[in-house]
Amino acid sequence: MRCVLTLLLLFSYSTSFSCYNEYYALDAKGRVHPVEIRTRKFKQAFNKQYLEKQLIELELKLKKKADFKLLSNYGLHLVQSGKVKEALVIFEKLAELHPDEYSIIANLGTTYELSGQNEKALEYIRKGIEINPDSHRGSEWIHVKILEAKIALEKDPNYLNNHSVLNLSSKQKQSKKIFDQLYIQLQERFPFSPKEANPIMADLFVNLGDYYFETISFEHAKAFYQLAQIYYKSDRKDIIKKIEQARKLREDYATKSMSGTPSGGVIIEKIQGVPYQNYVFNPPGSDYSIDWSKVETNPEKLLSYLGIETEKVKSETKTEKVASKEITSKPKKKSDNSMLWIGLTLVLLIISIFTYFKAKKKKH
Known part of the structure; x- marks a missing residue:
């Protein structure tokens, strides 16, 4: 009896972990892809x-150790927190001092872009690629293309129509x-690109959708087309057509399933x-409001931890020295004026005494 129970337990244990789920999708030609x-x-x-x-932690480290890499990280976090203007001052100064440091050059380029200075951004992103062509898994050429498109749109708002x-x-x-690289660039760019009309982001998601449509899954492709249409508010007619094509393929392949029957208790399910919305999310803490009274945002002070003075600081220091000189010179002028008044008073007093005695002598 004990042997039977043992066998039953072993059988139960072995089968309780035998059921798995496997998902597959169909591309535009009906080919199956796990x-x-x-x-x-x-x-x-x-x-x-x-x-x-x-x-907060980085500032404490900067006070103890003057490391430009720590300050570069600080600038990056300022950008991510929305303090782009302050971070730009930091990156500009660090780039002057470390012109061959990839992270600083690339961060400066991106900060210029977020500041709306696309020409400068393009200059520094290209320079960054020269320093490190393999950064971001070699995807920075896409960043260059994006900046070129932004500059073209500034000159011709209808550029992306053709x-x-x-x-x-x-x-x-x-x-x-290429599409792995595009994914990288989109994921990095997405938090800086809010849900509003953005023809460049829309176009990139169409590219991603087209790749999925032909090679992996028309269902996922449709989601990317909708990100372009709904999230980035594109009214392009070709996107509407692509979404309709994906829906039609779902109907055409409604009964198509994977050939063969896998063993091992695997449950096969088609993605439909x-x-x-499955592709977007807000991380924990995204709704948190930073207490800026606890965080240093003054770029001049942050740079001073490394012993770096900006032109603004130099100008303010010069102004303070001039003002100090004027202040110290004022007592001298006051002293000079006092001596003048004393001299005049003595002269008047002598004249008065002389006049008095002269008049008295005439009476006698």
Whole structure:
């Protein structure tokens, strides 16, 4: 009896872990692709609570150790917290002192972009690529293309009506490497790109959707097209058409399933109807309000931890010295004036005494 119970327990143990789930998707040609239900999502904002903590800790470290890399990290966190103007002062000065430091040059380029200075941003992003062409897994060429498109849009608001941001060839549109790089750039850019009309972000998501449509999943492609249409408020007619094509393919392949029956108790499930909302999320702490009374934002003071003076500080110091000189010179002028009045008083007194005695002598 004991042996039977042992066998039953072993059988129960072995079968209780035998059921797994496997998901698959179909591309535009009906080809089957195994995929994970979990997707590489896009972060809508930064964790402000985490940033506040990091900024406070970094300032303490800077007070103990004058390290430009610590200050560069501080500037990055300022940018992520929305203090772009303050961070720009820091990165400009650090770039003067460390012109071959990739992180500083790249951070300066991105900060120029967030400040709306796209020409300068392009200059420094290109310089960053020269220093480190493999950064961000070699995806910074996409950043260059984005800046070029922004500059083109400044000159011609209708530029994207006849062009694409990346202008990919047919072969490039099928390249997994390129779309892994595009994913990287989109994930980095997403928190800085709020839910509002943005033709560049919309165009990039169309590119991502087109790749998925042909090579992985028309369901996921539809979600990317909707990010372009709904999240980034694009009214492009070709996007509407692409979404309709994806929905039609769902109907056409409604009964298509994976061929063969996998063993081992694996449950196979086809992915259907992926909402675009599945791709976006807000991290914990994104709604937190930073207490700026606890965080140093004055770039001049932050730079002073490294013994660096900005032109503003130099100018203020010069003004203070001039003012100090004027203040110290005023007592001297006051003293000179006093001596003059004393001299005049003595002269008048002598004249008065002389006049008095002269008049008295005439009476006699």
